[in-house]
Amino acid sequence: MLAVPFSDYYVTMPKPEPIQLFLLALFCYFFVKTNANPSWHWIFAGLAFGTKISTLPALVVFISLSFAIKLKSNKLDHCREQITNSVKMFFIGLAIAVPILLWPLILIVSGCFILRWSSKKFNLSIVSQCLFGLFWAFVIYFASRKVLSVWISSTFLNTTHGADQSSINPLSWIEYFINTWLITPPPIGVLLTFTILTYILINIITVSKVENWHLEKETTALAIAIAGLVLNAAIFLTTKRLWGFYLYPGMILIIVGTVFLIDLNITRQSHQSKRPNNKLNTITGYSISLILLFISGLYWMPETINRLTETSHRTLSTEYSLQYASYRKVVEFLNNYSFNKNKRIHVIFSPTLFPPKSNEKFEIIEFWGPYTDWEKRPDVIIIDVRNTPKGQPVPKDSPGYNNFLIERKGYATHVIDKGQQCKSNPCFVRELELPNGGEVLVLSKPD
Structure with missing residues (x-):
């Protein structure tokens, strides 16, 4: 097998x-x-x-x-x-x-015991048993609908x-x-x-x-x-x-x-x-x-x-070497940037790169897919090459195509090279290009 x-x-x-x-x-x-x-x-x-x-x-x-x-x-x-x-x-x-379903389970088991006991005690008819089952189903639904909503939305609807x-x-x-x-x-x-x-x-x-x-x-x-x-x-x-x-x-x-x-x-x-x-x-x-x-x-x-x-040789591959070199540059940059700003910085990070762990100097906040939150003002945004104009376009029949367009438009509007004049707010300066094609964008603030 x-x-x-x-x-x-x-x-x-x-x-x-x-x-x-x-x-x-x-x-x-x-x-x-x-x-x-x-x-x-x-x-x-x-x-x-x-x-x-x-x-x-x-x-x-x-x-x-x-x-x-x-x-x-x-x-x-x-x-x-x-x-x-x-x-x-x-x-x-x-x-x-799925431990969050334990509460609905307790209600189901309780209902079964109550139904069995009452059927023997009062000799309930089939119709009465069905009515009790229907009533108890409503009890379960209203008592645990938040839990069920979380589970269903994160599984069947996701x-x-x-x-x-x-x-x-x-x-x-x-x-x-x-x-x-x-x-x-x-x-x-x-x-x-x-x-x-x-x-x-x-x-x-x-x-x-x-x-x-x-x-x-x-x-x-x-x-x-x-x-x-x-x-x-x-x-x-x-x-x-x-x-x-x-x-x-x-x-x-x-x-x-x-x-x-x-x-x-x-x-x-x-x-x-x-x-x-x-x-x-x-x-x-x-x-x-x-x-x-x-x-x-x-x-x-x-x-x-x-x-x-x-797979056993993947650490010798060019892709791994570029990813690891990019990781080291990112860690070095974040440490220096945090030291210069004398504060803990907030970093939006693409998880397709090798992500560093959050520490007392910086907080890593990961995003998935195209980056669309260009109106937010994190201290640093670190994106993969696929999130830049150099990345491959998303197919038009993909559900992520609209977000891809938002990402490209946001990048063109909010990202500038060093020395350029900001034309939007917020504005991010392309501070560093990584060996794997990713980029480090830094929030530009008025002097």
């Missing part, structure tokens, strides 16, 4: 996706072991969802399968308590991952990015996936994609023919593969930036679920040779195994090793 594209990225970057995958792996282990029965292991699903809300599409698959099994086997009425406990465990996991482009669509993602992400020549990438999708479709048909859905491990393994497909399909449909590392968690689920399914099918073929689509299933399974082995050995592993090698 370490050969899959972008595994090197997650090995060398502090990102939440590896934790998300670890928690999903724990959940999937017990999901398969219990044949999708509701149980305490849903706490791992809650933890994974709290770590990354992108887990949601995969959870929809697991939840749907669990309910479908119980409905088809007519066991839904017999496992209400198990389902209730699973829901509780999910929310406990979510609250552990999915756009300055690198988004409205021209990116599902076809852009498919083209990128086949031509770039898989690293292989396009025909081989198409072959791998087609065989995996065909294999999953064959097994969906096979599972649907099992009477009463008497669950075998194949069904839960299939759910893992489908969860990965749905996870990546959601990215294809909703994400407006071609960032390949987004596809890594879904691809891991697809590969693990598919390989697990192949292993189970091959193991059982001698015992159940009359199963539907058995021959086609076996041939396709062997084909996928060979293609994956070929691709991982010839393309993925060498590319991953090359990228890890490059």
